[in-house]
Amino acid sequence: MTDHEQVTPILEMRQISKVYGNGVYANQQVSLSVNRGEIHALVGENGAGKSTLMKILFGMEKPDQGEIVLEGKTVTFRSPQDAIARGIGMVHQHFKLVDSLSVTENVTMGYEPVKRGFIDRKTAKEKVSKIAELFELQDELDTATGKLPVGIKQKVEIIKALYRGAQILILDEPTAVLTPQETEELFDQLMKLKSRGYTVIFISHKLREVKQISNRISIMRQGKMIDTVDTDGITEQEISSRMVGTNYSKNLAKKAAEPKEVLLQVKNLTAVGMNKKEVVNNVSFSVRAGEITGIAGVEGNGQNELIQMITGLRKIDRGSVCIMGRDTGKLSIQELRELGMSYIPSDRMEDGLAVSMSIGENLISTKLKDRRLYRHHLLSKKKIRDMANQLVRDYRIKCDSQETPVSMLSGGNMQKVVVAREFTQQARLIIAEQPTRGIDVGAAKFIHEELIRLRDENCAVLLVTADLEELYQLSDNILVMYDGRFSAYFPNPDQVSETELGNYMLGVKIQSETEIGRGCHEEEKPAI
Amino acid sequence: MKKKNLLFSSATTVLAITISLVIALVIILCVSEQPGQAVTALLLGPLRSTRLIGSIFTTAIPICFTGLAVCLMFQASMFNMCAEGSFFLGALAAAAFATKVPLPGILGLAGPMLVGAAAGALLCLVPAWLKAKLNASEMVASLMLNYIALYLGLYVLNTYLRDQSFGALASEKLPDSSKLDKIIPGTSIHSGIFLAIFFIVLCFLLLYKTSLGHKIRTYGQNPRFTKYAGIKVGSVIILSQVLGGAIAGIGGSVEVMGMYERFQWTSLPGYGWDGVILAILARNKPQYVPLAAIFLSYLRVGASTMASNTDVPKELITVIQAIMIMLITATALLKGMKQKMVIKEALSSGTDS
Numbered sequence: 001m002t003d004h005e006q007v008t009p010i011l012e013m014r015q016i017s018k019v020y021g022n023g024v025y026a027n028q029q030v031s032l033s034v035n036r037g038e039i040h041a042l043v044g045e046n047g048a049g050k051s052t053l054m055k056i057l058f059g060m061e062k063p064d065q066g067e068i069v070l071e072g073k074t075v076t077f078r079s080p081q082d083a084i085a086r087g088i089g090m091v092h093q094h095f096k097l098v099d100s101l102s103v104t105e106n107v108t109m110g111y112e113p114v115k116r117g118f119i120d121r122k123t124a125k126e127k128v129s130k131i132a133e134l135f136e137l138q139d140e141l142d143t144a145t146g147k148l149p150v151g152i153k154q155k156v157e158i159i160k161a162l163y164r165g166a167q168i169l170i171l172d173e174p175t176a177v178l179t180p181q182e183t184e185e186l187f188d189q190l191m192k193l194k195s196r197g198y199t200v201i202f203i204s205h206k207l208r209e210v211k212q213i214s215n216r217i218s219i220m221r222q223g224k225m226i227d228t229v230d231t232d233g234i235t236e237q238e239i240s241s242r243m244v245g246t247n248y249s250k251n252l253a254k255k256a257a258e259p260k261e262v263l264l265q266v267k268n269l270t271a272v273g274m275n276k277k278e279v280v281n282n283v284s285f286s287v288r289a290g291e292i293t294g295i296a297g298v299e300g301n302g303q304n305e306l307i308q309m310i311t312g313l314r315k316i317d318r319g320s321v322c323i324m325g326r327d328t329g330k331l332s333i334q335e336l337r338e339l340g341m342s343y344i345p346s347d348r349m350e351d352g353l354a355v356s357m358s359i360g361e362n363l364i365s366t367k368l369k370d371r372r373l374y375r376h377h378l379l380s381k382k383k384i385r386d387m388a389n390q391l392v393r394d395y396r397i398k399c400d401s402q403e404t405p406v407s408m409l410s411g412g413n414m415q416k417v418v419v420a421r422e423f424t425q426q427a428r429l430i431i432a433e434q435p436t437r438g439i440d441v442g443a444a445k446f447i448h449e450e451l452i453r454l455r456d457e458n459c460a461v462l463l464v465t466a467d468l469e470e471l472y473q474l475s476d477n478i479l480v481m482y483d484g485r486f487s488a489y490f491p492n493p494d495q496v497s498e499t500e501l502g503n504y505m506l507g508v509k510i511q512s513e514t515e516i517g518r519g520c521h522e523e524e525k526p527a528i
Numbered sequence: 529m530k531k532k533n534l535l536f537s538s539a540t541t542v543l544a545i546t547i548s549l550v551i552a553l554v555i556i557l558c559v560s561e562q563p564g565q566a567v568t569a570l571l572l573g574p575l576r577s578t579r580l581i582g583s584i585f586t587t588a589i590p591i592c593f594t595g596l597a598v599c600l601m602f603q604a605s606m607f608n609m610c611a612e613g614s615f616f617l618g619a620l621a622a623a624a625f626a627t628k629v630p631l632p633g634i635l636g637l638a639g640p641m642l643v644g645a646a647a648g649a650l651l652c653l654v655p656a657w658l659k660a661k662l663n664a665s666e667m668v669a670s671l672m673l674n675y676i677a678l679y680l681g682l683y684v685l686n687t688y689l690r691d692q693s694f695g696a697l698a699s700e701k702l703p704d705s706s707k708l709d710k711i712i713p714g715t716s717i718h719s720g721i722f723l724a725i726f727f728i729v730l731c732f733l734l735l736y737k738t739s740l741g742h743k744i745r746t747y748g749q750n751p752r753f754t755k756y757a758g759i760k761v762g763s764v765i766i767l768s769q770v771l772g773g774a775i776a777g778i779g780g781s782v783e784v785m786g787m788y789e790r791f792q793w794t795s796l797p798g799y800g801w802d803g804v805i806l807a808i809l810a811r812n813k814p815q816y817v818p819l820a821a822i823f824l825s826y827l828r829v830g831a832s833t834m835a836s837n838t839d840v841p842k843e844l845i846t847v848i849q850a851i852m853i854m855l856i857t858a859t860a861l862l863k864g865m866k867q868k869m870v871i872k873e874a875l876s877s878g879t880d881s
Contacts, residue, residue, distance in 0.1 A: 313756065334758035343756070351756045354749040365746055365757045368739040378737035 008072075010036040010199055011057075011168060016066035018052055024410075025223040026052035029066070032218055032225060034168070039190060039200045041210040041231070044220035044243055045440045047410050050203045053220070054170050057201075058090040059083035089161025090170040093177075095153050099146025103137070104128045106145050107160045131162050135189055150298065151182035155189070168199045175209055176466070179298060180502040187213050205243070207236045219243055244441050252445070254452050257476035259288035262521060263429045263460035264310070269319035271305040271484075279305045281484040282319070285519040287429070292451065292461040293519075294475030294493070296468070298505050302484035303464050304346065307433050310462070311343045312336050323429055337366060340428030344418055344435045346464070348411075352418040355407040359399060360388035362406055363421050395420040396446065412443030419447055423454065430454060433464045448474060468498055479519050480504040487511065489519040537811065544855035545823075552848045556840055566838040573833030574826050580833065582715020586787065587825035588818070590615070592724040593779025594803025595810065595817040596731045601652070601772035602812045603735060605748035608655050608769050610670040611776040612800025613677030614648030616793065618777025619784040620681045621647035623699045623791035624689055626706035636705030641781045648777020649770045651677055656769030660762040666769075678796050691790065698792035708786040718786035724818075727775060731814035734771070744768045776800065808853055824849075 011034040018027040027049045034040045044050045055061040057068065059077030067074050070086055077083045080090075097106050104125050113123040125141055132138045135155045140148065145156060154174060161169055171190075175183045190200055190213060204210050210217060211231060218228040219242050226242050264287040271280040280302040287293045297303050308314035310321050312333040321328045324339050331339075345351035353362050364373060364384055373383050388402035397416045399409055406414055415435070422430070432451060436444035451474060455461050465471050471478065472493050480488040480501065488504040488511045490496045503509040553567060560566045574580050594611045601608045622640035631639045655669040682697075691700040708718040735741035747754040747764045755761050779799065784791050806824065810816035827845055835842035 311756075332758065332760065333755065334760070337758045345756060350750075351752050354746050354753045356749050357746065361742070361746070364742070365753070365759070368742060368759075378733060379739070379742065 008036075009033040010071055012069040013053065013057060014067050014069065016053065016056060016063045016068075018049075018056060018061060018063050024408075025049075027056070027063070028223045030220070030223070030225045033228065034199060034201060035216075036199055037194060037197050038215040039194055039202055039213055041214035041217045042201060042203045042220065043205055043207065043210055043217055043239060045205060046438045047222075047412065047440055048220040048243070049223040050220055051172060054090065054172060054201065054203060057083070058088060058170060084164050084166070087165055087167035088170065089158075089164060089166025089168070091154065091157040091161060091172065091174060093172045095157055097145045097153060097156060100144055102142050103132075103145055103148075103156050103159075104141045106156060107131075107163050109160075111164055128159065128163060131159050134192060135159060150177050150300075151179075151185065154178070154186070158189075162198075166198075168201065169193065170201045170203070172203045173205075174202070175204065175206060177299065179505050180468075180498055181506065183209065207239050210239070211236055221245055252448055252452060252473055254473075255456070257291040257455065259291040259476070259521070260458065262286045262288050263324055264462060265322040265325075265520075266306075266310065267320045267322075269306065269309060269321065270317050271302070271309055271314065272317045273305075279484050280309065283484075283486060284319075284517070285479055285486065285489075286521045287460040287462050288521060289428070289458045289460050290455060291476040292455050292463055292474050294471045294478045295462070295464045295481055296471050296478055296501060296505060297466075297481035299466055301481045301505075303481050304433075306481070307343075307346075307431060307462075307464055311341065311431055337425065340426055341431065342422040342425060342427040342429070343431045344415075344422055344433060346434040346437065348414055348418050353406050353414060355414070356405055358403045358405055359392065359397065359409075359417055360384050360402040362417055363388050363391055363402075366421055366425060391420040391424065410440070412439035415439050415447065416443060419450060423450060427454065428459055430459055430461045431464075432461060434466065435463070436465075436467065436470060444470075468501065472498075477519070479516075482507040482510070486516045486519065489516045491518060541809065541856055544852050544858075547855055548848045548851035551851055552844060555844065555847065560838060560840050562838050566834050566840045569834035569837050570827075570830045570840075570844075572830075573837070574829040576833065578714050579716075580829055582712060582717050584822060584825050584829050585721060586716045586718070587828055588821040589718075589720050589724050589786070590779050590783040590799045591802040591806055591824060592817055592821045593727065593782065594776050594799045595806030595821055596727055596803075596814055597648075597772040597776035597779065598800075598803040598807035599810060599812045599814050599817060600731060600735070600744070600775065601769055602807050603748045604744045604765060604768040605751070606656065606659065606765060606769060607667040608652060608670045608772065609667060609800070609804070610652045610655060610673055610677075610769075610773060611803045612796055612798070613670075613674040614651045614773040614776035615780040615783075615799045615803075616796055617651055617677050617681055618644035618648040618780030619793065620685060620689075620780075620791055621777070622706075622781030623702060623784050624684070626702045626785070627689065627700045630703040630705065632705055636703065637708070637785070640706055640785065641778050644777040644781030645774040646777065648780065649774040652769045652773025652776070653766065656766045660765045674796060674800070682794060685791065689791070694790070696792060697794055698790045701790050702785065702788075706785055708782065716787065720782040720786040723778070723782055727778070728814055728818055731775070731817075735814060740764075740767060776803070805849060805853055808856055 013030065013032040016027050016030045017025070020026050030049065030053055032053065042050050042053070052061060056063045059080045059082050068077070069075070075086060107128045108124045113120045113127065115123070128141060129138050132141060135158070137152070137155055137159065140152070145153060148156070154177070158169065174186060178186060193200060202210070202214060214231045216228060217231055217234065217239060219226040219239060221243060266286065267284050269280055269283045270278055273279040283306060295303055305314060309316050312328065312331065316329060323336060323341055326339065328336060349355055364387070367373065373379055373387065375383060385402060392399065392402055395416045397420065398413050406417055409417070430451070435447050435451070448470070451461055463471070463474055475493050478490045478493050478496070479486050482505060487507055487509070556566050557563045574584050594615055597611045597614065601611070622644035625643040626636070626640040629639065630636065651673060654673055655666040658664040658669050659666045685699060686697060689699040691698055708720050710716065710718050735745060743754065743759050743764045746757070746759065747761060751761065754764065783799070802824065806817055806820045809820035809824070827848065831842040831845035834840050
């Protein structure tokens with residue numbers, strides 16, 4: 001793309017500002033110009049304002065200042081319908097599909113062709129089929145969407161946008177849910193769309209992908225637009241430092257693990273789901289003191305149910321969990337916590353915090369038995385404040401005071417509140433589920449360092465993550481989960497490439513039971 | 529930011545009250561032959577005599593109890609409407625105990641109150657238990673239970689407690705040892721007011737200074753987090769409702785022992801519903817309950833003076849209440865203004881803290 005000067009932008013967002021109810025700028029005088037027929041990457045850390053900017057473009061949020069110019073005309077979008085009518089389509093991170101409906105029904109929903117007052121299914125299918133050919137999906141049109149794998153669902157979302165007449169396609173972190181193989185496939189299709197004259201806006205914070213696919217890159221940081229550059233003229237390192245603001249080293253200092261006694265022992269664990277299907281199927285493994293065991297896998301392959309059973313949030317259908325040598329079957333969550341289990345849940349807003357309550361109140365929620373918080377048998381405001389202030393300082397939680405409601409904090413700082421609470425209760429076994437999802441690089445690095453520090457202090461850490469970079473950086477050994485079972489165990493992460501790991505994540509390859517059984521860390525062969 | 533939130537929630541309350549009063553004035557202007565007198569009676573009537581000032585307080589006492597009870601239950605996000613039935617049963621149980629087991633001295637007061645508390649607690653336990661064990665909607669269960677409480681109460685009153693020599697359906701006279709003393713001559717204010725104050729302080733301490741209170745509030749804000757944090761959810765649900773029911777029950781016994789010769793309610797007296805209104809006005813905070821109670825009873829006394837001196841019926845007060853509650857619970861009220869202020873501040877300071 002050397003002829004940018006002659007190309008008129010198809011879309012311009014000028015001086016867009018958006019302030020959220022808590023007074024935080026999501027976007028501050030952001031301008032973005034996108035050319036016709038390019039793949040334009042929008043990069044930035046979590047919380048940099050990328051998604052907000054795109055929600056404004058798609059009519060989901062109203063800007064407080066600024067204007068949108070589409071093909072030379074100023075437009076105002078009051079709703080996504082307005083944006084769709086103007087040829088803008090968006091594929092969200094979380095798909096908006098009805099699982100029980102077929103692909104055709106999902107694609108045409110709300111925009112069905114009508115004949116004599118009734119939905120014209122034949123025309124609908126023909127129209128969808130034409131677009132689906134592009135994605136080699138024409139044979140799946142009658143399949144219920146719920147039965148399709150994530151990668152295909154995403155294609156259905158793209159087809160839906162195109163069916164509605166999108167010329168500009170916004171993809172919000174499309175690769176976050178994909179395996180390396182699916183990502184490659186998506187990129188091929190995006191190139192095809194580009195060659196047909198479609199414009200793609202691609203939100204991501206995976207710089208390697210951005211380098212690979214985009215023509216130009218716009219970099220955002222803390223709600224502001226930093227720069228827009230040609231992809232060919234910038235290195236990954238340069239993008240990264242401009243995203244974060246400083247020259248940031250992602251490298252973690254980590255010495256070799258020295259595993260000791262087994263602290264978590266899972267044996268033949270099974271969870272039966274709503275449809276009588278085993279969502280976790282006869283799973284055995286162990287985690288030892290002084291090591292981090294990582295569980296990799298495409299989301300929805302039973303990791304969540306597995307963790308819920310270990311942490312006592314879900315009933316164990318079959319099998320057993322032993323923590324510190326004690327069978328947890330009859331123990332309450334409180335007793336598990338007293339044994340030294342601590343848990344960073346994947347959904348911090350729903351499970352990990354009461355966001356309308358203050359930082360201090362959230363911090364003491366698991367420590368109500370601690371007499372040091374009381375004075376004359378009553379909770380002492382001063383003692384709570386002192387304890388909370390100490391944690392706010394130690395964990396570098398950015399806030400006005402410990403009385404600030406958690407909802408006012410950024411995602412990274414919310415997660416630090418969870419971590420501060422969970423890491424300060426004599427933890428011996430730490431279950432960390434997607435511990436850095438959706439938070440900024442600084443907070444993520446802090447949490448990674450804390451996890452390694454605790455490992456070195458002889459804690460056992462079980463890490464579940466969809467972020468392969470995190471998995472490789474932290475794990476001392478890796479288990480791969482596929483369809484409710486383990487498909488592989490790697491005693492050393494260096495032994496396996498990301499592509500190879502992807503094969504196990506998709507169930508293309510599965511190790512022998514003996515190989516997987518090594519995850520139990522027993523001398524003799526585990527009973528199967 | 530916290531101060532700003534408080535400012536906006538109090539501004540919303542004040543605005544809601546003002547709007548509802550203005551609407552009341554408009555109604556008075558439309559229907560009354562003597563609007564000037566009616567308005568004066570409504571707004572200033574309660575201050576005309578010591579007796580009326582006294583009745584502001586005596587009207588406030590029972591609704592203070594039910595208000596506290598509802599605060600406690602709502603803090604756990606349990607929309608248990610049983611305060612009404614608990615108040616009624618509490619009063620009945622206290623009267624039954626006082627007339628059947630007359631005790632001397634302080635026991636004559638404490639005994640009936642404890643029995644009233646137990647009756648109230650027992651009723652509120654039912655929806656809580658159904659919720660904790662079967663996840664049944666506490667609101668539906670409690671609304672229905674109020675009728676069961678009423679008719680069960682009337683059956684007991686008619687069959688076991690009725691004073692045959694009295695012209696209407698009522699219990700026998702309470703013994704003197706079971707009556708609360710009038711404390712200010714020329715008014716009907718009774719010593720129940722001290723109990724009301726005691727329970728306000730108690731509820732405040734319970735909610736904000738104890739482990740149980742913390743658990744109740746946390747459960748109310750996010751049940752899933754409560755479970756995750758290792759708090760026993762079932763016991764939090766049940767304790768919060770039982771304590772609320774007990775307070776409503778004590779409220780009932782205080783009312784019957786402070787204001788009446790005998791128990792003679794044959795329909796639900798409505799104090800439990802008032803408790804809901806108070807909890808909404810006080811935003812579930814016990815420390816604001818007395819303020820809300822006095823405000824509401826001031827309006828009530830005003831409406832009574834208006835009704836007895838002019839041609840406007842006292843039911844006008846229910847119109848005011850309804851509008852007030854609607855507006856206070858309308859969270860969108862002033863939201864636009866708040867957003868604008870936040871944006872203006874952010875744009876002018878130009879920072880993104």
